[in-house]
Amino acid sequence: MFDGDFWRQAPALTVTELADLLFPCHCLLCEQALSQPFHAPLYCEPCRLQITTPLDGACYRCGIRLPFRIAGEHDVPLVTRHQTLRGCPDCRRKKWAFDRTVAVASYEGRWREHVYRLKRPHHSADAFQAGKLLGERLLECEWWTDYQMLVPLPVHWRRRFIRGFNQAEKIAEGIATVLPLPIATRALVADRYARKQGTLAASARLINVQNTMKLGPDASMLRQQQVILVDDVLTTGATVNVAARLCRQAGTKRVAVAVVARAGRF
Ligand SMILES: [Zn+2]
Numbered sequence: 001m002f003d004g005d006f007w008r009q010a011p012a013l014t015v016t017e018l019a020d021l022l023f024p025c026h027c028l029l030c031e032q033a034l035s036q037p038f039h040a041p042l043y044c045e046p047c048r049l050q051i052t053t054p055l056d057g058a059c060y061r062c063g064i065r066l067p068f069r070i071a072g073e074h075d076v077p078l079v080t081r082h083q084t085l086r087g088c089p090d091c092r093r094k095k096w097a098f099d100r101t102v103a104v105a106s107y108e109g110r111w112r113e114h115v116y117r118l119k120r121p122h123h124s125a126d127a128f129q130a131g132k133l134l135g136e137r138l139l140e141c142e143w144w145t146d147y148q149m150l151v152p153l154p155v156h157w158r159r160r161f162i163r164g165f166n167q168a169e170k171i172a173e174g175i176a177t178v179l180p181l182p183i184a185t186r187a188l189v190a191d192r193y194a195r196k197q198g199t200l201a202a203s204a205r206l207i208n209v210q211n212t213m214k215l216g217p218d219a220s221m222l223r224q225q226q227v228i229l230v231d232d233v234l235t236t237g238a239t240v241n242v243a244a245r246l247c248r249q250a251g252t253k254r255v256a257v258a259v260v261a262r263a264g265r266f
């Protein structure tokens with residue numbers, strides 16, 4: 001058997017390094033083998049660079065991707081910095097109950113396929129990984145330190161039963177591995193079973209989301225706080241706006257929105 005010297009000479013492995021060795025990871029978008037720490041989001045660097053929208057290339061208020069022109073090797077926003085800070089033309093017309101939005105990427109291409117998949121039954125691990133990426137995205141934004149809580153959007157128990165989990169909760173759990181913020185899962189609760197938003201036109205979505213959620217048993221936690229609402233996709237903003245309005249009713253000072261994907265572009 002091995003004597004004492006063998007063990008002294010053997011390289012010391014941390015638990016994380018051992019896990020990397022036993023369970024090699026692959027990028028969830030291109031399936032390429034990853035050589036990054038075990039706890040990092042499972043997306044390779046080229047995929048990340050390809051999908052993510054530059055922070056100054058999106059409307060600060062609703063997160064929509066703004067138009068770009070190609071100048072040399074770099075994308076340059078067509079809008080000026082001043083216009084970005086005022087919000088896109090749509091945001092200047094609308095009265096949102098939330099102050100700002102951050103998204104990992106536009107809801108298109110491979111990211112769209114991935115985000116669509118993370119809502120399906122038995123794909124909670126994908127939602128968790130996308131949440132980690134969103135956490136890193138929030139870390140890039142200096143403002144996240146002003147917020148005290150993550151509030152995942154609730155889903156109706158019927159949908160949760162079919163899916164086996166609430167994807168917004170799983171995304172929030174992923175964010176919480178990067179940012180030290182508590183998750184308030186019962187501050188907002190689902191009230192009425194709504195049809196899937198994706199199948200409806202914009203005007204019908206507004207009606208569809210009314211009365212779909214209400215303040216939950218932990219709503220008092222929202223009082224005097226600044227909270228980040230968490231969801232998977234922001235399309236018209238109708239659903240998060242209902243949630244943000246409820247938070248305001250409960251006494252929340254400021255509401256930000258964090259989503260893994262923002263649908264649409266100018
Ligand atoms: Zn990749």
Ligand SMILES: [Zn+2]
Nearest residue numbers: 059062088091
């Ligand atoms: Zn906007």
